[in-house]
Amino acid sequence: MELQGKVAVITGAARGLGLAMAKNLANKGATIVINDLDKGLVQEAVSSLRQEGFETFGFSANVAIKNEVISMMDKIVETCGKIDILVNNAGGELRTPKRLEEIEEQDWDLVLNVNLKGTFLCSQAAVSKMKHQGGKIINISSIGGRTASIVTGVAYAAAKGGIVAFTRRLAKEVGPYNINVNAVAPGLVISGERLQETWNKMSEEEQNSVLDDIPLRRLGQIEEIARAVGFLASNESNYMTGAVLDVNGGRFMG
Numbered sequence: 644m645e646l647q648g649k650v651a652v653i654t655g656a657a658r659g660l661g662l663a664m665a666k667n668l669a670n671k672g673a674t675i676v677i678n679d680l681d682k683g684l685v686q687e688a689v690s691s692l693r694q695e696g697f698e699t700f701g702f703s704a705n706v707a708i709k710n711e712v713i714s715m716m717d718k719i720v721e722t723c724g725k726i727d728i729l730v731n732n733a734g735g736e737l738r739t740p741k742r743l744e745e746i747e748e749q750d751w752d753l754v755l756n757v758n759l760k761g762t763f764l765c766s767q768a769a770v771s772k773m774k775h776q777g778g779k780i781i782n783i784s785s786i787g788g789r790t791a792s793i794v795t796g797v798a799y800a801a802a803k804g805g806i807v808a809f810t811r812r813l814a815k816e817v818g819p820y821n822i823n824v825n826a827v828a829p830g831l832v833i834s835g836e837r838l839q840e841t842w843n844k845m846s847e848e849e850q851n852s853v854l855d856d857i858p859l860r861r862l863g864q865i866e867e868i869a870r871a872v873g874f875l876a877s878n879e880s881n882y883m884t885g886a887v888l889d890v891n892g893g894r895f896m897g
């Protein structure tokens with residue numbers, strides 16, 4: 644229970660990797676705040692964690708909209724007293740096309756706004772709450788921002804690569820306040836039905852070519868990503884800041 648007494652906010656956490664991260668931090672004793680766009684889904688995730696006996700709250704807000712983010716962070720402090728840990732997880736390719744010529748301006752804006760601007764807005768709002776006490780910010784990048792991924796396109800690469808640069812620069816700026824800023828860059832993980840369908844639709848040959856590029860010869864599991872986040876949220880990583888943990892079975896070695 645090393646995170647007993649800590650308040651952890653995880654964005655985009657009503658399902659998938661974010662929900663697994665929330666469970667990992669809850670198991671370490673943290674009070675959990677689940678953010679996501681969809682109110683109904685947030686409520687379902689909150690009730691399922693509460694049923695497991697974890698102290699959990701939920702706030703639906705769009706991480707790409709400044710007013711919503713500021714109001715959410717204010718309400719979290721009113722409800723929970725403080726914010727110790729922020730995981731900027733909301734994001735993804737958000738059903739936008741992958742190939743350059745098919746990407747419309749609104750696709751580019753959506754991917755950059757949710758992944759990169761959302762990380763900026765949530766960090767900015769949370770740092771103002773953490774400055775007097777210290778804290779941990781964990782940004783979710785991707786293998787797609789670390790190397791040329793075959794699964795994702797240029798908008799996603801720009802957003803997730805931007806998150807790595809943002810992580811380093813912010814770590815330098817807020818280190819003196821005892822705020823650690825690190826990133827996790829997952830490889831391909833079947834985090835829900837949509838990715839499961841995409842994987843199932845691939846031929847055995849295509850699946851094998853993905854697996855052949857991974858030295859550990861398998862996809863990651865959601866808990867394996869959540870454990871990296873749990874480590875960065877804990878005291879075990881107190882002397883790490885500005886780092887990126889590549890959790891990808893060796894597909895990219897930084």
Ligand SMILES: NC(=O)c1ccc[n+]([C@@H]2O[C@H](COP(=O)([O-])OP(=O)(O)OC[C@H]3O[C@@H](n4cnc5c(N)ncnc54)[C@H](O)[C@@H]3O)[C@@H](O)[C@H]2O)c1
Nearest residue numbers: 655659660679680705706732733734735785829831832834
């Ligand atoms: N699954 C993978 O293979 C993989 C690999 C590398 C990185 N990632 C990253 O991990 C994170 C989680 O991925 P996932 O696979 O669990 O995705 P997911 O689609 O299952 O979950 C993402 C969640 O973010 C929420 N969300 C989307 N836009 C939002 C917004 N504007 N404000 C608040 N919430 C919003 C969605 O509603 C959804 O619940 C993403 O940042 C993704 O890019 C995933």
